[in-house]
Amino acid sequence: MARVHNWQLGREMDFPYEARRPDRQFAMIFDTNKCISCQTCTVACKTTWTSGRGQEYMYWNNVETKPYGYYPLGWDVHILDRLGVQPLDGPVYQGKTLFDAAPTGEIILGYLPEDIDYAHPNIGEDDCTGLMPQGAHLSMPHMQWMFYLPRICNHCTYPACLSACPRQSIYKRKEDGIVLLDQSRCRGYRECARACPYKKVYFNAQTRVSEKCIGCYPAVEGGRQTQCTTSCIGKIRIQGFLGAPDAPDPDNPLDYLVFVRRVALPLYPQFGLEPNTYYIPPVHVPPPYLRQMFGGGAEQAIATYRAAREDRKLLGALLLFGATPEISHFFRVDGDQVIGYDAKQAEIVRVPLHEPPAVRELYDVKHRAYRTNIT
Amino acid sequence: MMRLAVLVLAALLAAASPAAAQAPLTAVRVPGSGPIVDPGAGVWRAARGVTVPMLPQTVTAPQKPEPAVNTLTVRAVHNGGWIGFLVEWRDPTLSTRIVVDTFGDQVAIQLPVDVTGPTPSPMMGNPGGRVNIMQWRAAFQHDIDYGPPSVKDLYPNAWTDYYPDEVLSATDARPYTGALGVENPISRGRASPVLDQMAEGWGSMTVKPDQHALGTGVWKEGVWRVVITRPMVSDDPNAPRLTPGVKTVVGFAVWEGGNQEVGSRKAWSPWVPLVVGAAAPARPAGATPPTGATGQPAGGRR
Ligand code: SF4
Numbered sequence A: 001m002a003r004v005h006n007w008q009l010g011r012e013m014d015f016p017y018e019a020r021r022p023d024r025q026f027a028m029i030f031d032t033n034k035c036i037s038c039q040t041c042t043v044a045c046k047t048t049w050t051s052g053r054g055q056e057y058m059y060w061n062n063v064e065t066k067p068y069g070y071y072p073l074g075w076d077v078h079i080l081d082r083l084g085v086q087p088l089d090g091p092v093y094q095g096k097t098l099f100d101a102a103p104t105g106e107i108i109l110g111y112l113p114e115d116i117d118y119a120h121p122n123i124g125e126d127d128c129t130g131l132m133p134q135g136a137h138l139s140m141p142h143m144q145w146m147f148y149l150p151r152i153c154n155h156c157t158y159p160a161c162l163s164a165c166p167r168q169s170i171y172k173r174k175e176d177g178i179v180l181l182d183q184s185r186c187r188g189y190r191e192c193a194r195a196c197p198y199k200k201v202y203f204n205a206q207t208r209v210s211e212k213c214i215g216c217y218p219a220v221e222g223g224r225q226t227q228c229t230t231s232c233i234g235k236i237r238i239q240g241f242l243g244a245p246d247a248p249d250p251d252n253p254l255d256y257l258v259f260v261r262r263v264a265l266p267l268y269p270q271f272g273l274e275p276n277t278y279y280i281p282p283v284h285v286p287p288p289y290l291r292q293m294f295g296g297g298a299e300q301a302i303a304t305y306r307a308a309r310e311d312r313k314l315l316g317a318l319l320l321f322g323a324t325p326e327i328s329h330f331f332r333v334d335g336d337q338v339i340g341y342d343a344k345q346a347e348i349v350r351v352p353l354h355e356p357p358a359v360r361e362l363y364d365v366k367h368r369a370y371r372t373n374i375t
Numbered sequence B: 001m002m003r004l005a006v007l008v009l010a011a012l013l014a015a016a017s018p019a020a021a022q023a024p025l026t027a028v029r030v031p032g033s034g035p036i037v038d039p040g041a042g043v044w045r046a047a048r049g050v051t052v053p054m055l056p057q058t059v060t061a062p063q064k065p066e067p068a069v070n071t072l073t074v075r076a077v078h079n080g081g082w083i084g085f086l087v088e089w090r091d092p093t094l095s096t097r098i099v100v101d102t103f104g105d106q107v108a109i110q111l112p113v114d115v116t117g118p119t120p121s122p123m124m125g126n127p128g129g130r131v132n133i134m135q136w137r138a139a140f141q142h143d144i145d146y147g148p149p150s151v152k153d154l155y156p157n158a159w160t161d162y163y164p165d166e167v168l169s170a171t172d173a174r175p176y177t178g179a180l181g182v183e184n185p186i187s188r189g190r191a192s193p194v195l196d197q198m199a200e201g202w203g204s205m206t207v208k209p210d211q212h213a214l215g216t217g218v219w220k221e222g223v224w225r226v227v228i229t230r231p232m233v234s235d236d237p238n239a240p241r242l243t244p245g246v247k248t249v250v251g252f253a254v255w256e257g258g259n260q261e262v263g264s265r266k267a268w269s270p271w272v273p274l275v276v277g278a279a280a281p282a283r284p285a286g287a288t289p290p291t292g293a294t295g296q297p298a299g300g301r302r
């Protein structure tokens, strides 16, 4: 066991390997408040990467409705149940990680889902927590609620999949932190599928080895964001790179949102993997659920997010979501616009902070029709 | 550091292994030539069955503390050109279908590559102590006997509109074939259900470029009878030279797929002394016919 620093837990932790942070870390931020569960991202990933034989029920990108949607079935409640209740209060996590909780003879606490668990990718979709009784009214947080949770592999800083593979078939790239599974080296033991708490390694029964999200590395190497990001209808995503947690660059939109403003939070940080997809929590969901899922900073993140209208730099960073297919390495707010720059500081996109209102005539003379929506 | 500790422990275990107490396995000289692949062949009646106790692998993680198979019955013969091992064990569940949560039955035979040098660690060798590991897989046997399973075979009710290989050229469809497209040797049983491999310690297993091991497995009435055979001498520098008269060691590992055994979740044996017989004894003392053997040639597979 090596001792490594996990900034999301605010402490050192045990990890089976000596691990060095990559030069920069592939990362993605999702604004859950904007996701409409259209599954365009899911289909974009599927048609790009997983439409072959044996990949029928394999979704490297999936979008599930919380709290009753899961893919595979019950993935998070199963592992939360096995980990047991842990203290989540305070800036330093005092509970056990999945590495701490490894049973004797195991590298990490995990479980292998059943085959049938992958057969219902849409289970629970649009299901609300309960019925609205007589007299129910709109309140914050909502009395009954649900929200959409898009998920890809987290390209974790301390990947469970990598640490559990007895053959070192999984590796984390030094140049961008993308976690890849070597298709010629894997022997189909499924230790990775058992270990990954997010269940983001899949078994292909045709090839008899495991497969996972590749972070669209051919696109990323060319300076473009991933397929699931650029295809996102709701413009809820941004993909780029995180720098060092202890030396964030406030001009990098991901560093700014994750490290500086802490408005985007990791998914189940208590597992101890330092996952690198980050979520702006849904504003209408009861805080206890959000604290369990995104850690103690959930309420503060929502407060920061809700004030973004008055916060020009934050607003600028949020408006880069879905604004360009290229990776924004830097950004700057200039007047009433936010500008995104590529790695060489060349401008790639310019977005107005405020859409100028346009009012059209109620009656369209050309088409001889009344307009029902004139703003 | 962890690896070093494992090696030290492995070496200790090797020194303390009950090899001395274990009845040696003698590869009896039998008539004939060519590969010895038939578990039902009459040649096995010439060989004494040796009971090999199997231990749970508990030295490295991950583990299966209670593996299903406790003993193997092993026989060995050679015909001057090929050496064959017949391994038998009770397994009530036939495991050949491999999907997310199911694992295949497997058995492996391990030999030191250098049969004259220091004995390598029984746990897949050690750096400098290379071993030859021949692993038979029930799923490969099924591929060879019945053809590789299609999606429809694995999931009879599956329906899809079309696959890339139905609408694209072979070259363009290749990226969608995953490990099959990069010819991962564990994806399919091809010519042989046995993988010819070498290792120098945990996690170092490599499928050799030249495959020499052959074999056949038959499951009947809750018993696997698996033959693994290889040329006694070859030009492969990573294969043992098993000339008549050689005294070396042999090790075994077995996986009960129905008990979710895979990889290091297995049962293994310490080294068993192996003698490559010089000439056929007239009648080996205590020779018993192998389990279920009728004296008839193998009547085909399952
Ligand atoms: S494409 Fe965007 S909005 Fe649609 S489901 Fe995916 S993440 Fe949500």
Ligand code: SF4
Residues within 6 Å of the ligand: A152, A153, A154, A155, A156, A159, A160, A161, A162, A179, A195, A196, A197, A198, A199, A200, A201, A212, A273
């Ligand atoms: S999310 Fe799972 S598959 Fe992806 S890097 Fe982390 S542990 Fe590995």
Ligand code: SF4
Residues within 6 Å of the ligand: A044, A045, A046, A048, A049, A060, A061, A152, A153, A213, A214, A215, A216, A226, A227, A228, A229
């Ligand atoms: S990053 Fe690429 S490979 Fe990964 S889920 Fe998104 S589209 Fe699929």
